[in-house]
Amino acid sequence: MQTHLRGRDMITTQEWTKDELDTVLDVALDLKRRRALGEPHALLRDKVLAMLFFFSSTRTRASFEAAMAQLGGHAQFIESKSTQISHGDTATEIGEILGRYNDGLSIRQVDWGVGNRYIRDVAAASRVPVHNMQCEQFHPFQVLADLLTIIERKGDPRGLTMNVSWAYAQSYQKPLSVPQSLILLMTRYGMNVRLTHPPEFKLLPEMLDQAQANARDAGGSFEVLDDFDAGFRDADIVYPKSWGCMLTTPDPDESAKIGQNYSDWIADERRMALARDDAMYLHCLPADRGIEVTDAVLDGPQSAVFDEAENRLHAQKAVLALTM
Numbered sequence: 001m002q003t004h005l006r007g008r009d010m011i012t013t014q015e016w017t018k019d020e021l022d023t024v025l026d027v028a029l030d031l032k033r034r035r036a037l038g039e040p041h042a043l044l045r046d047k048v049l050a051m052l053f054f055f056s057s058t059r060t061r062a063s064f065e066a067a068m069a070q071l072g073g074h075a076q077f078i079e080s081k082s083t084q085i086s087h088g089d090t091a092t093e094i095g096e097i098l099g100r101y102n103d104g105l106s107i108r109q110v111d112w113g114v115g116n117r118y119i120r121d122v123a124a125a126s127r128v129p130v131h132n133m134q135c136e137q138f139h140p141f142q143v144l145a146d147l148l149t150i151i152e153r154k155g156d157p158r159g160l161t162m163n164v165s166w167a168y169a170q171s172y173q174k175p176l177s178v179p180q181s182l183i184l185l186m187t188r189y190g191m192n193v194r195l196t197h198p199p200e201f202k203l204l205p206e207m208l209d210q211a212q213a214n215a216r217d218a219g220g221s222f223e224v225l226d227d228f229d230a231g232f233r234d235a236d237i238v239y240p241k242s243w244g245c246m247l248t249t250p251d252p253d254e255s256a257k258i259g260q261n262y263s264d265w266i267a268d269e270r271r272m273a274l275a276r277d278d279a280m281y282l283h284c285l286p287a288d289r290g291i292e293v294t295d296a297v298l299d300g301p302q303s304a305v306f307d308e309a310e311n312r313l314h315a316q317k318a319v320l321a322l323t324m
């Protein structure tokens with residue numbers, strides 16, 4: 001267990017050692033148990049977290065705010081458009097100033113080519129830890145919750161086969177952050193990770209290289225497939241979700257049009273039957289019901305999406321308590 005995490009930023013899981021990530025999982029399970037028992041755990045009494053959102057959220061906002069309240073502190077919700085950011089407040093000013101009012105800064109900024117840079121610029125100017133609540137490249141808290149759910153349900157993740165797959169959606173061109181963060185984290189835990197997508201829906205090549213290196217170091221494997229059904233075959237965990245084809249075109253309308261060629265990439269009962277009998281279905285949500293996944297799968301016995309969403313709370317409380 002690592003005990004020197006105070007002040008650390010959480011921008012990607014890749015920047016934390018395996019031992020440090022194990023500490024997060026351990027603390028998350030402890031805090032989950034303490035909440036279930038009704039044991040007070042006001043570890044951040046009198047501390048304040050600023051949550052700056054440039055994009056909508058259900059789970060992230062609600063779980064971070066609940067996390068701070070349960071830890072005895074307070075979270076202030078700041079919507080970027082209600083601030084003076086569009087009138088000139090730079091990342092440096094946000095880091096310097098909000099860092100002086102608060103004990104932690106958490107940011108969601110998913111604009112392509114902007115978000116990660118912005119969060120890092122704020123972090124460089126901030127005297128308090130900065131947390132990435134999702135950028136265009138990474139969603140660390142989502143995948144920590146995903147890993148916690150896998151460990152709770154399946155035990156030791158080493159050797160499990162996980163299919164991180166593209167699926168069709170119509171709602172919007174979703175960021176690459178979840179699939180990229182999944183292939184980076186799950187390969188570090190010795191899993192056999194498949195990334196399945198149509199040719200136009202590539203992830204950043206450096207993420208694939210890092211995932212390959214992680215798999216080599218951890219004794220797992222990493223492969224890329226382009227056949228939706230093949231990705232499900234004999235998998236222990238399936239995570240079919242949509243993302244945009246930002247590396248093929250920067251135009252969201254064109255991306256949506258390309259996606260229509262793959263509108264049959266829906267997670268349904270036939271595909272689930274290709275996976276192992278005890279395979280688990282995960283999705284970060286929100287999902288396009290009836291388009292990305294059928295109701296029978298999303299609400300079915302193999303779906304762990306509500307435990308997964310709950311684990312956002314516990315994983316985040318662990319990181320907040322350890323870093324703030």
Ligand code: CP
Nearest residue numbers: 057058059060284285
């Ligand atoms: N999974 C997730 O990040 O959900 P929200 O976009 O609702 O926060």
